[in-house]
Amino acid sequence: MSGGVVPADEIVLREHSKSQLRRGIFSFQQLNALAVAVVLSASGMITIESFAFVIFSFFYMYFLSKFAFPTRCNNDYLDISCNNNRFLNLYSFAGAVVGIFLPVAYIFEGILEGDKEGIKAATPHVFLLASQLFLEGVAYTDRFSVPMRVMVPVVYNSTRIFSLMEWVRSEISKVESEFHGSSRRLVMGRILAVVNLVYWAFNLFGVLLPVYLPRAFKGYYSDQKNVKD
Numbered sequence: 001m002s003g004g005v006v007p008a009d010e011i012v013l014r015e016h017s018k019s020q021l022r023r024g025i026f027s028f029q030q031l032n033a034l035a036v037a038v039v040l041s042a043s044g045m046i047t048i049e050s051f052a053f054v055i056f057s058f059f060y061m062y063f064l065s066k067f068a069f070p071t072r073c074n075n076d077y078l079d080i081s082c083n084n085n086r087f088l089n090l091y092s093f094a095g096a097v098v099g100i101f102l103p104v105a106y107i108f109e110g111i112l113e114g115d116k117e118g119i120k121a122a123t124p125h126v127f128l129l130a131s132q133l134f135l136e137g138v139a140y141t142d143r144f145s146v147p148m149r150v151m152v153p154v155v156y157n158s159t160r161i162f163s164l165m166e167w168v169r170s171e172i173s174k175v176e177s178e179f180h181g182s183s184r185r186l187v188m189g190r191i192l193a194v195v196n197l198v199y200w201a202f203n204l205f206g207v208l209l210p211v212y213l214p215r216a217f218k219g220y221y222s223d224q225k226n227v228k229d
Contacts (some may be wrong), residue, residue: 015114030137036104036106036130045123050163054131057155061139061148069147098199099129113181118189121170124163125196132156150216157204164197 028159037054040046103126110119139149171190176188 030134033133033175040127046127050124058084065144065148069145071145122169127196128160146216147218150213154208168197
């Protein structure tokens with residue numbers, strides 16, 4: 001997978017102009033994410049439940065944008081970003097490495113070593129994260145309001161927690177004497193699964209829900225009130 005695929009802004013809302021918003025769905029990273037999701041779907045390693053969730057969330061996002069959180073004529077967007085904050089940039093980069101690059105490398109190595117259990121356990125997380133990246137690009141077009149751009153990472157991060165818990169359970173339950181891969185892979189798989197669970201759990205409960213979500217909704221409704229006044 002290309003290095004252009006990085007997690008979209010789960011941590012902060014980036015400042016966008018109208019032209020940037022319209023181009024977001026066709027960005028290189030979103031197209032890469034879509035390609036990863038399609039390849040994993042075609043591989044037969046994705047459950048029907050995960051695939052159905054992605055399809056449902058896509059149409060439900062449009063439903064909410066129409067009836068619950070419509071855009072306004074001024075193409076509202078909220079700048080709560082800290083683009084110059086090095087810590088947040090490093091945090092976002094760590095999410096790219098932990099959530100995308102290393103799991104994909106782990107899956108490819110599993111194919112070479114015949115670790116079917118490891119591949120099966122790690123794939124749902126990668127598939128859901130890739131789908132999330134693509135939908136975040138869709139949500140950042142000028143057809144969607146700020147709350148909708150928030151809902152995508154929150155909903156998908158919440159769903160991926162369960163996939164990550166299953167990944168950790170699968171890795172820990174492996175018995176070394178029955179594991180066909182290398183001992184290094186056995187240890188690294190456990191570490192990678194636990195690190196992902198810790199990172200994304202903190203991202204959800206420590207960043208998205210207490211910080212990201214309230215500020216976005218506050219800005220949306222405050223702006224709506226100002227428009228009415």
